[in-house]
Amino acid sequence: MSLVGAVNAAEAVVMGCSAGGLHALKVVLATLRPARKVPILVVCHTASDDLQGLARLLETCSAWPVREARERERPEPGVVQLAPSGYHLLVEPSGELSLSVDGRVSFARPSIDVLFETAAMAYGPRLIGVIMTGANHDGARGLAAIRQRGGIAIVETPATAEVATMPQAALTLAGADHQASLERMGALITQLIDPRPIHP
Amino acid sequence: MIDAPLPEHQALEAFIEAMQTHHGMDLSGYARASLQRRVEQLALRDGHASIEALVKAIRRGGTSLPALVAGLSVPVTEMFRNxxxxxxxxxxxxxxxxxxxxxxxxxxxxxxxxxxxxxxxxxxxxxxxxxxxxxxxxxxxxxxxxxxxxxxxxxxxxxxxxxxxxxxxxxxxxxxxxxxxxxxxxxxxxxxxxxxxxxxxxxxxxxxxxxxxxxxxxxxxxxxxxxxxxxxxxxxxxxxxxxxxxxxxxxxxxxxxxxxxxxxxxxxxxxxxxxx
CATH class of the missing domain: 3.40.50.150 (Vaccinia Virus protein VP39)
Structure with missing residues (x-):
């Protein structure tokens, strides 16, 4: 069986959301069912200090386990890993995750831009970036960096997003390869992760 | 992972090498992703167009170590944090x-x-x-x-x-x-x-x-x-x-x-x- 897109098959998915993000993550993770296991790295600004509580909550909706991202570990395929509150989450060129307490970027720590920009450098074209609901501009530069290196950019359709500011900012600065409503988002990411067989 | 080193990574390694050679400062054990961002900001702060330009300035002897370190380790802290x-x-x-x-x-x-x-x-x-x-x-x-x-x-x-x-x-x-x-x-x-x-x-x-x-x-x-x-x-x-x-x-x-x-x-x- 030959595979379309296998050359640049996604090695990871990075997701960013802010205001309204908890609901958005629940909906997307509930409908995300790829056969291929890749790591999913998430920055959600509205996460409280109780990240374990958030992980447990999301896990009730998700087919994959959800936990906090840990420094010095390679991102685990088939696991949703959340940036700890108060720390930037970065992907090292070696592929390991790292954390920093450097200043806020786009008024946020963790910042979506920091995760996306470092992931773009580490994964190049084999990365899917997703920007969803939020009331600020974080993630727009990061999404542009992903596209610049040949990765795939998905933005939640602003018209149907709970808060349109963040997806709109991402579209304005970076553009997108795909726009999707929350309800279609999980299926779209699933399709992009799983390489499709060619039917002659 | 990407297969070959990016120009950005090469520039960072050149910076690390220049810091060692010209200032005796060993940054080789620093995690690269956060260091990359810090060096980019340092270059910007000091008016260099790129990390490469900053490296040239270091090699010319036009930089001071305390100023570089102050720009590299930007402190962000607070009292009774956590x-x-x-x-x-x-x-x-x-x-x-x-x-x-x-x-x-x-x-x-x-x-x-x-x-x-x-x-x-x-x-x-x-x-x-x-x-x-x-x-x-x-x-x-x-x-x-x-x-x-x-x-x-x-x-x-x-x-x-x-x-x-x-x-x-x-x-x-x-x-x-x-x-x-x-x-x-x-x-x-x-x-x-x-x-x-x-x-x-x-x-x-x-x-x-x-x-x-x-x-x-x-x-x-x-x-x-x-x-x-x-x-x-x-x-x-x-x-x-x-x-x-x-x-x-x-x-x-x-x-x-x-x-x-x-x-x-x-x-x-x-x-x-x-x-x-």
Missing amino acids: PPIFQRLREAVLPVLASWPHITIWQAGCATGEEVYSLAILLKEAGLYERSQIFATDINEAALAKAQEGIFPAREARAWSLAYRQAGGSGSFSDYYHAAYEHIRLDSRLKANIHFAHHNLVTDGVFCEAQLVLCRNVLIYFNRELQNAVLGRFRDSLVRGGFLCLGNRESLSFAPAAKAFVAVDAEARIYRLQTS
Whole structure:
């Protein structure tokens, strides 16, 4: 069986959301069912200090386990890993995750831009970036960096997003390869992760 | 992962090499992703179009090490950061420290001093300050000078008061500072037993025998090998039964040097050097 897109098959998915993000993550993770296991790295600004509580909550909706991202570990395929509150989450060129307490970027720590920009450098074209609901501009530069290196950019359709500011900012600065409503988002990411067989 | 080094990565390695050759500063053990961002910001701050341009300036001899270090290690900290950790230090560590006649504490990576002053307040309230000496060290001389001053923006006072109470403070945070215009000046008695000193964790050795080493959110900037080497340095600095407190998302699990420690409170990242 030959595979379309296998050359640049996604090695990871990075997701960013802010205001309204908890609901958005629940909906997307509930409908995300790829056969291929890749790591999913998430920055959600509205996460409280109780990240374990958030992980447990999301896990009730998700087919994959959800936990906090840990420094010095390679991102685990088939696991949703959340940036700890108060720390930037970065992907090292070696592929390991790292954390920093450097200043806020786009008024946020963790910042979506920091995760996306470092992931773009580490994964190049084999990365899917997703920007969803939020009331600020974080993630727009990061999404542009992903596209610049040949990765795939998905933005939640602003018209149907709970808060349109963040997806709109991402579209304005970076553009997108795909726009999707929350309800279609999980299926779209699933399709992009799983390489499709060619039917002659 | 990408298959070949990116131009950005090559520029960063050239910077690391230039810092070693021209300034004798070893950055090779730093985690690359955060260093990359910091060097990009440093280049921008100093008016260079790129990291490559900054590297050229270093090679020409047109840079000063303290200025580069000040631009590279941008301190971001606050008093009683993560209040529950200070609560745990108060409950689980200070009562044991009280059993030593003289207490030596090393805070590695003190930046602009917020944390060491928080610790000083903790010791005051436990009645231990007068027999304590605290070494607060950092690689960044500009930050150290600021720490020594003990003057902070007044806009922080409210958040720090709250953090102080959450950390179990027994008085009022305002007992420890004088407000003047836009600033607060910490009570100078808090620094009587604090010695601020320049120290590079990468290259400088052990200089004291301590009952407590506090090093929060510094190791996250190092790769595994350097994390392990620095942990070994902390181990060699501590008396038997001495305590180590790390940042609340730092992990000892990868470092062979961690075998010498047992967790007192794993969630708070408080460890103790085994006695045998």
